[in-house]
Amino acid sequence: MSHTTAHAVIRCKKLPRWNNLELVVEALDGDVRTFHALWLAARAERKEPAPAPEPDLVSPVRQDEERRCRPTVRIGDRTLTVVRDIAFHPDKDLLAGAGDDKAVRLWDATTGQARGEPLTGHTAVIRALAFHPDGHLLVSAGDDATVRRWDAENGRPVGSPLLGHSNAVMALAFHPEGRPLASAGDDKAVRLWDATTGEARGEPLTGHTAGLCALAFHPDGHLLASAGYDRTVRLWDALARRPVRAPLTDHPAVLRALAFHPDGHLLASAGYDGTVRLWNTRTWRTEGAPLTARTARIVAVAFHPDGHLLACADRDEGVFLWDVSTGQQVGGPLVPHVGPVRAVAFHPDGVLLASAGNDSVQLWKSDPPEAEQPLRQRITGLRARLRAVRRERDELAALVERLTTADRPRPAERAVAAPVTRHVLAGHTPLRAVAFQPGGDLVAAGGYDTVVRLWDVDTAQSTGRPLLGATGPVRALAFSPDGTVLAASSDDGMVRLWDTASGRQVGDPLTGHTDAVMALAFHPDGMVLASAGFDKRVLLWDPAGGRPLGDPLTGHTAPVRAVAFHRDGALLASAGDDRTVRLWDKETGQPVGGPLTGHTADIRAMAFNPEGTLLAGADLDGTVRLWDPTSGRQVGDPLIGHSDAVMALAFQPGGSLLATASDDRTLRLWDTETRQRVGGPLTGHTADVRAVAFRLDGTLLASAGSDHTVRLWEVPGTQERQ
Incomplete structure (x- = not known):
């Protein structure tokens, strides 16, 4: 087309x-x-x-004088415990339900008969269910703070429970393509997971000030909505993992439910103010007056698959249907349960509506006229x-x-024998930074356990006690050019300096940032240290005197994730979540030229090559871009090979290799002269890889990530291959 x-x-x-x-x-x-x-x-x-609705395609559950919704199958009439959530399989007549009995149950949606034995494993109330878009996986979550995966065919557990939430998990949502899976709950955070591997994807999305109750992905997958007890709806870029606008704040009470219209042009939000509000997803203004329930206890909403009806579960009054285009209620309430209604869901073909409550699951059906049946x-x-x-x-x-x-014929490339793992250094929690000591035999690593550990690269043994002091996760590490000082930054907004020989802290922490410090870089002469972070600023420091140099460098409009000095020291580069690379004159602190644009997602890493002729940037869409820092022009096409966000990169000293590390759990090597991949991916990490560094002689590569390990790779010498 x-x-x-x-x-x-x-x-x-x-x-x-x-x-x-x-x-x-x-x-x-x-x-x-x-x-x-x-x-x-x-x-x-x-x-x-x-x-x-089109006149020749009447909604099958629409209530009118000709055809009213009628109850069909009642599942577990007064024999079930409280059912908190329900979900239809995307392709089959299969309905899942779960709640206070800590088990997931499957039923035939046409007969109400149980399918197999209950799925057990949760140790507390189950709050949320979701089927993978292709139907092969069912996911559940609840008060035991776990997310569990089940094979939808045989009911067997898939892998280990997903751990990371510190409190009850209240909501689940799959990306329309099945990856990632989002979860949220009472710990105020939204977490993203690789539904296949069970690995966490990036940092939690934070910003809510109270527990979360609802999640929904936009039908095209670019947007994730979350809502809960802080009475706000927050919108996130699902790929870049960052907020995309200010929260929606019209609701005056707790929010319990979210749903996107099937075509994506509306978002429905509802909660304990007794209203459903429809937000235009282009303008983010509400369309029409709120849809008002009889009581102030709306706990679930669901759009009909053809988009013209909205079902609303009023906790105390039953299920209401609304015409989306007119905002009018369609018929009277469906009163299916003795006691509160907890959940509502439409079958994918729109013929069935399911509701769940304290005593049972009720299915409602309306048979379409004979003329419609062949079309359906x-x-x-x-x-x-x-x-x-x-x-x-x-x-x-x-x-x-x-x-x-x-x-395909290939140009002449630099051939490197596959790097091999020399050592695996364990003993950390998830890692976020790694650095080699210039001219020495130490590698430093730091992460979520708030400590920095020094390792001997030859013996793979820890040297001395961990470096303590940070009160938040360690985000960045940098050795001074002579290797005598190690700088470390963390979420506490401070930069600490350590004497690498004695392991003692040098002076007081450098304070000046107002939020997490995500990046560090020493000037080639060691007399200046640059830092940058979530406060959108770059600060320059005299590391010997412990004082700031000049005013902060400002211009970025979002958190700064990376800083790097040019080899001659006159130029400083910074990059971050505003998707730009900015160049600064180190002496004057003034911008040099305009921002370098072209990245289509937040930039997570950046570095100059040893000669200073190239600047590389890596971003969340999995690409690496090369720039000429003199002209500001992009050099060649982006380097594409990773299947997930590229979180770190490093140039090989004295060579043309570039190493990249990704959330796809691999590293890759690139020849920057030919812009070709060198060999296959380096595998071994079992979770996302967040840091990478070359030793000064270029023969050793270090990588670190969320699997709690540092891997040291031997990089053999290079030779020309035709």
Whole structure:
């Protein structure tokens, strides 16, 4: 499908529903995300309200005089304990429920019969359930502060519980593509996980001031919404893992539920103020008056798959249905339970609505007219065919990539025998920084345990006692050029200096930052130390005197994650979450030229090459970009090879190798002359890799990450390969 065709489709007299248009776009192998943006733009341009149902495709659960929702199957009538959450399988007639009995139960959604034995393992009340978008995985979470994965086919546990939350987990949500999985709860944090490996993806998302109750991903996956007891809705860039705007604060009471409209143009939020508010996701203003329940206890909301109905669970009054386009209630309340209603969910085909409460799970159904049934069967068949086409397309693309890569002529590259692990240094908690002592045999590492440890690279033994003093996770380390001083920074906003021979702290901590200090770099002459962090500033220090030099360097509009000095010391570079690299004159503190732009996600690492002719930046979209610091122009295409965020990089002293470390748990080596990958990924870490450094002679590489280890890799000599 061409862009011309797409424009013709979306600018017709009446915009088709996005769900239906998406099927056409995908079937014709179009770019769904691009056409979705065009569709939203067309709606905004025409100032259309949310589309009402097509006359020939009436919503199957809509209550009217011709056809009322009727209760069908009642599961566990007064035999279940409290059911806190329910979820439908995306492709099958399977319903999952869980609650106070600490078990997950599966039922046939058409008959209400149990499927297999209850899934047990949780040690406390279960609060949240979610199926993976392709249906192979079911995830549960609750008051035992764990997230557990289950095989949706056989009910067996998948891997170990996901640990990291310090209190009850109240909400779960899968990214539309299945990775990542988001969880949130009473510890006020949102955590992202690789649902396949179970590894944490990056740092928790923090900002809420009270516990969380609800999560929802935007249908295109770019946005994650969270809400809870602080009465705010917060919006996050799901890839960059950062806030995208100020919180939404219209609700005057606790928020319990969130849901995005199937086409993504609305976000519904609801809670204990007794209202549902619909937010336009382009303007972030509410559309129309709030939808008001009979009591102030709304605990769950769910959009019908075709988007024109919203189901709302009023804890004390039952389930209400609302017409999204008019804001009018459709029919009277559905009163399915004795006692509070806890959860509500639509079946993916829209024919069934499920509600859960203190005594049972109730299924509601409305049989579509005979004229609609062939159409619905046709749509169901088309969706199944599209899923099969997606799988085949992905498999074919992978095969073509392997074949073309194998046959493609390559330019002459620097060949390096595969680095081998010399030592694995254990004894830390998750690590965030690593550094080699120039001209010495020490490697330093620091992380979440707030201490810095020094290791002998030859014996792999810790040297002396850990360096103590930080009151928060250690974020950055830097040795002075002569190797006699080690600088360490942490979340407590301070920089500490240590004598590497005695292990004693040198002077008082350097104070001046107002938030976490994320980056450090010594000037080549050792007389200046640069620091940068979450307060968006770069500070220069006299490390010998312990005093600041000049005014802070300001200009970044978001946290600064990296600083580096040019080899001649006249130029300082900084980069961070505003996706820019900025160059500064070290003497005057003035910017040199304009910001270097081009990164499409937050920058996490940056370094000059040994000659000072290249500046490399790495970001959360998994790419590395090379710049000419003199002209400010990007050099060649981005280096692409990692499958997740690139969190650290380092140039090999005296060579043309660049090492990168990623949340995909691997390291890669690149030849910066040819901009080609050198060999395959370096594997061994079992979690995200957050730090990397070369020894001064270039023969040893250190990496560290969330698996609590430092790995030392021997890098053999290089030779030309034709």
